[in-house]
Amino acid sequence: MTTAKDYRSDLKPVWCAGCGDYGVLKGLTQALADLDILPENLAVISGIGCSSRLPGYTRSYAFNSIHGRALPIATGLKVARPDMTTVVVGGDGDGFSIGLGHLPHAIRRDVDMMYAVLDNGIYGLTKGQASPTTAVEFKLERHLAGATERPLNPVLLVLSSGCGFVARTHAGNLPHARAVMREAIRYPGFAFVHVLAGCVTYQKPSYAKQIYDMCDMLPEDHDPTDFARAVEVVSQERFALGIIYRRPVALEKAGQALPIATAQG
Numbered sequence: 001m002t003t004a005k006d007y008r009s010d011l012k013p014v015w016c017a018g019c020g021d022y023g024v025l026k027g028l029t030q031a032l033a034d035l036d037i038l039p040e041n042l043a044v045i046s047g048i049g050c051s052s053r054l055p056g057y058t059r060s061y062a063f064n065s066i067h068g069r070a071l072p073i074a075t076g077l078k079v080a081r082p083d084m085t086t087v088v089v090g091g092d093g094d095g096f097s098i099g100l101g102h103l104p105h106a107i108r109r110d111v112d113m114m115y116a117v118l119d120n121g122i123y124g125l126t127k128g129q130a131s132p133t134t135a136v137e138f139k140l141e142r143h144l145a146g147a148t149e150r151p152l153n154p155v156l157l158v159l160s161s162g163c164g165f166v167a168r169t170h171a172g173n174l175p176h177a178r179a180v181m182r183e184a185i186r187y188p189g190f191a192f193v194h195v196l197a198g199c200v201t202y203q204k205p206s207y208a209k210q211i212y213d214m215c216d217m218l219p220e221d222h223d224p225t226d227f228a229r230a231v232e233v234v235s236q237e238r239f240a241l242g243i244i245y246r247r248p249v250a251l252e253k254a255g256q257a258l259p260i261a262t263a264q265g
C-alpha cells in the first residue's frame with residue numbers, strides 16, 4: 001500500500017506560507033494513496049500559475065506545461081497511454097481565462113481524467129490582478145475599487161457543457177478535499193473539481209474568511225444524479241460543497257467507448 005509521502009518529490013514548494021495550494025497538494029496525495037495508484041502509473045499535468053507548480057512537487061510523470069493548455073496535453077497523454085491515471089491541476093486564470101476554450105471540448109471528449117481548478121479568484125503569480133472569478137465587491141490590492149467585470153460561474157459552465165462529474169470542495173477542509181478528489185479520480189470519465197482556495201499574499205486577510213463563510217455542505221439527501229437540481233445548486237450565490245452532479249456510471253462507461261471519435265463526429 002502506498003502512503004501520501006510516496007507521491008511527494010524532493011522539491012520544497014515555493015508557495016507563500018499559508019497558501020491554499022498546500023492543502024490541495026496534501027489532499028491530492030492522500031487521495032492517491034487511498035486509491036493505491038502507483039506513482040509510475042500517474043501523470044500530473046498543469047498549465048502556468050502558482051497552483052500549476054503542483055506537478056513539480058509530486059512524484060509522478062509531471063508536466064508544468066503551457067499557459068491554458070494543460071487539458072489538450074493531458075488528453076493526448078491519456079489517449080496514448082490509457083493505463084496512466086491522469087490528473088490535471090491549475091488555477092482560475094489558467095483554466096477560466098487563457099485556457100477556457102479548451103474546457104468545453106475536453107468535457108465533450110470525456111477522456112478519463114480529473115481536472116481540479118484551484119480557484120482563489122486572483123492571478124497570484126503575476127502579483128494580484130483580478131481573474132475571471134473575482135467577485136465585483138471584493139477589493140484586491142491592485143483593484144482598490146473592486147473588480148469591474150462580473151465574475152464567471154465556472155461550475156454552471158461546466159455543468160451546462162455536459163460534464164459527467166462536477167464537485168466542489170475547499171482547500172481548507174482537508175478531509176473533504178481528499179474525499180472529493182478521490183471520487184473524481186475514480187470516476188471513469190472527465191471529472192471536474194472546483195477547489196476554493198485563498199491567496200494570502202494578494203488578497204485582504206478577510207477574503208478567505210468571506211469565502212469560507214459562504215460555503216455550505218450539500219445536504220445528505222442531495223441526489224447527485226438529478227441534473228436540474230445540480231443546476232439550481234450552482235446557480236445560487238453561496239458555494240455548495242460536495243459532489244454536485246455525477247452521471248450514472250453505466251451511461252458514462254457506454255459514452256467512453258469512443259471518446260475521441262465522438263468528439264470529432
Ligand code: SF4
Nearest residue numbers: 016019050124199200
Ligand atoms: Fe499562493 Fe498567492 Fe502566494 Fe501564489 S501569491 S503562492 S496564490 S499565496
